[in-house]
Amino acid sequence: MGKKISAAAQLKSAESLAAAISMIDGASAEVSTRSSGTQDRHTIKGSCTPASWRELAETLESKHGIDYCSMITGIHWPDAADKTWEVIYHLMRTGVTDPSHENGIVQPNITAAGSLKGGKVPLEIEISIALPDTRTPSVASVQDIWVGADWNEKETWDLVGIDFDGHKRMRRVLNPHETPVGYHPLQKQHKLRYHGFEEMYDDVQGFRRKPADAGKVK
Amino acid sequence: MAEMWISMGPQHPMTHGLWTLKIKVDGETVIDTEPDLGYIHRGVEKICEARNFTQITTYCDRLCYASANTWSHAYIYATEDLLDVEVPERAEYIRLVAVEIQRIASHLMWLGAYGPDIGNLSIMVWCLREREMMMDLLQELGGSRLHYNFPRVGGVKRDLPHGFAHRARAKLTLFQDRIQEYEALFDESTIFLVRSQGVGYAKPEEMINAGVSGPNVRAAGVDYDIRWAHPYSVYSELDWAPAVERSSIKGADCYDRYRIRIEEMKESASMVLQALDKMPGGAETYHEPGDPKILAKAPSRAAEGTTGYHHFEDSRGESMFYIAGGGEGRGKMPYRVSIRSPMFITIPFAAKCMVGYKVADIPAIMGSFDPCIGETDR
Numbered sequence: 126m127g128k129k130i131s132a133a134a135q136l137k138s139a140e141s142l143a144a145a146i147s148m149i150d151g152a153s154a155e156v157s158t159r160s161s162g163t164q165d166r167h168t169i170k171g172s173c174t175p176a177s178w179r180e181l182a183e184t185l186e187s188k189h190g191i192d193y194c195s196m197i198t199g200i201h202w203p204d205a206a207d208k209t210w211e212v213i214y215h216l217m218r219t220g221v222t223d224p225s226h227e228n229g230i231v232q233p234n235i236t237a238a239g240s241l242k243g244g245k246v247p248l249e250i251e252i253s254i255a256l257p258d259t260r261t262p263s264v265a266s267v268q269d270i271w272v273g274a275d276w277n278e279k280e281t282w283d284l285v286g287i288d289f290d291g292h293k294r295m296r297r298v299l300n301p302h303e304t305p306v307g308y309h310p311l312q313k314q315h316k317l318r319y320h321g322f323e324e325m326y327d328d329v330q331g332f333r334r335k336p337a338d339a340g341k342v343k
Numbered sequence: 344m345a346e347m348w349i350s351m352g353p354q355h356p357m358t359h360g361l362w363t364l365k366i367k368v369d370g371e372t373v374i375d376t377e378p379d380l381g382y383i384h385r386g387v388e389k390i391c392e393a394r395n396f397t398q399i400t401t402y403c404d405r406l407c408y409a410s411a412n413t414w415s416h417a418y419i420y421a422t423e424d425l426l427d428v429e430v431p432e433r434a435e436y437i438r439l440v441a442v443e444i445q446r447i448a449s450h451l452m453w454l455g456a457y458g459p460d461i462g463n464l465s466i467m468v469w470c471l472r473e474r475e476m477m478m479d480l481l482q483e484l485g486g487s488r489l490h491y492n493f494p495r496v497g498g499v500k501r502d503l504p505h506g507f508a509h510r511a512r513a514k515l516t517l518f519q520d521r522i523q524e525y526e527a528l529f530d531e532s533t534i535f536l537v538r539s540q541g542v543g544y545a546k547p548e549e550m551i552n553a554g555v556s557g558p559n560v561r562a563a564g565v566d567y568d569i570r571w572a573h574p575y576s577v578y579s580e581l582d583w584a585p586a587v588e589r590s591s592i593k594g595a596d597c598y599d600r601y602r603i604r605i606e607e608m609k610e611s612a613s614m615v616l617q618a619l620d621k622m623p624g625g626a627e628t629y630h631e632p633g634d635p636k637i638l639a640k641a642p643s644r645a646a647e648g649t650t651g652y653h654h655f656e657d658s659r660g661e662s663m664f665y666i667a668g669g670g671e672g673r674g675k676m677p678y679r680v681s682i683r684s685p686m687f688i689t690i691p692f693a694a695k696c697m698v699g700y701k702v703a704d705i706p707a708i709m710g711s712f713d714p715c716i717g718e719t720d721r
């Protein structure tokens with residue numbers, strides 16, 4: 126039938142990578158299983174300290190073939206006990222290499238998906254980094270390791286306000302360029318009008334309602 | 344000659360949406376570029392924080408007008424990961440049918456827009472004609488023409504209507520024939536070949552490092568596809584392989600990116616036909632909305648501290664949702680929804696691809712990456 130990777134090989138590969146991540150100071154990882162459709166996916170869920178992130182990222186890219194930065198998410202947790210800011214990296218191993226060529230003719234890379242093993246198996250990796258309570262949260266940039274992280278970092282700073290040390294040409298990407306300094310809309314002090322689910326239905330027309338941040342300087 | 348910066352956009356036929364491409368030119372040659380996005384930023388991620396899990400599907404449909412179904416499905420898969428819902432197999436088949444028909448419709452919209460970009464106006468009318476067939480099919484499923492709001496957490500809104508399988512088979516078979524007309528119209532058009540061949544080279548490793556995925560990578564001779572590499576749905580039950588294009592040594596050019604989408608449309612059509620044949624219970628059976636065969640029970644609340652994400656093969660590359668659930672007794676709504684848009688990452692890369700080419704090549708290069716600004720700006 127159709128192409129699919131071997132779940133057993135993926136589990137083995139994920140376990141060895143999780144062990145390798147846990148060897149790094151301040152980082153830990155475990156295999157987590159996600160089921161969707163006909164086949165379970167074994168993914169890696171890890172965390173690390175802001176200080177060891179840069180080393181972890183370099184190791185992942187150079188030694189374990191993690192070649193793709195999918196997404197960077199910033200979260201503001203003003204009321205959480207253990208963190209105020211969190212950055213979550215979703216990385217992937219795609220195993221893509223430039224196709225070989227002979228006499229000027231390129232031979233497309235057709236992967237024998239079922240027989241992929243070890244460091245070639247596609248993997249999903251989630252690394253979360255909790256940042257301490259500060260007005261200027263920041264974490265090391267990985268823009269030079271994965272070019273794909275460049276605009277993700279711009280977006281995370283623009284919307285959430287988490288800065289990336291060493292990021293070149295940081296600027297607003299989704300908000301207007303003239304947005305006031307320090308205004309990052311996804312921070313939780315900026316409330317939406319319909320912040321309470323119940324409120325939304327008790328007063329459907331919205332006659333009694335005011336924006337939660339009415340009268341405040343935005 | 345003096346160098347200068349020129350703004351292409353926000354209103355420019357090249358942009359396929361509302362954004363600005365700033366180019367630095369030396370005579371006719373592009374020597375630097377800088378994209379400027381955000382013109383239609385609607386704050387969907389923030390809005391989602393104040394909606395419950397069912398309501399958000401509607402917003403996700405509106406992320407991309409050309410490919411609404413793939414976006415709502417990407418969200419639904421992430422939510423099911425968050426809420427730990429097991430989907431009935433029949434519902435997975437119906438979703439696959441909906442997503443692959445949408446992929447064809449999206450690629451047709453792209454082809455119809457790309458032709459006029461580089462001097463082939465007839466193709467637009469032809470593509471919209473076939474896209475109409477696909478939209479009729481999707482309308483039968485979702486009830487509206489552009490934003491279907493079709494998937495539900497745990498399944499789908501409703502079963503395939505009576506006679507859908509018959510009409511889908513007829514239309515897709517007809518489409519498989521007509522796709523040869525497009526190939527004839529493009530591959531034998533000197534204007535098209537001259538403008539698309541040999542411009543906008545991109546190599547696979549470079550693209551993967553830059554976060555580009557989907558058809559744009561497969562155009563460069565690699566078969567990386569999330570549908571097999573990170574399997575979801577029932578793709579592994581069907582007989583298929585991702586379309587791969589034999590590019591040149593320098594990487595994929597605009598012509599390769601056109602070819603790959605033609606091949607993907609053929610692949611998707613064959614997948615839909617197979618799925619209709621293999622559907623458990625048969626494609627002719629009809630279940631009432633809410634039947635457990637097409638809609639599993641799903642919790643409406645997410646426990647605090649749970650997260651879910653899903654990588655999804657969108658028509659334009661890898662789309663992804665990351666959802667953090669619960670928090671402070673508001674478990675019906677997500678605490679944070681984060682959206683990965685393939686085009687948000689690809690546009691900066693495409694802009695870098697133009698460096699060294701002429702200003703006249705810009706529409707050909709930009710268009711070939713299939714930009715959609717609705718999802719880019721969110």
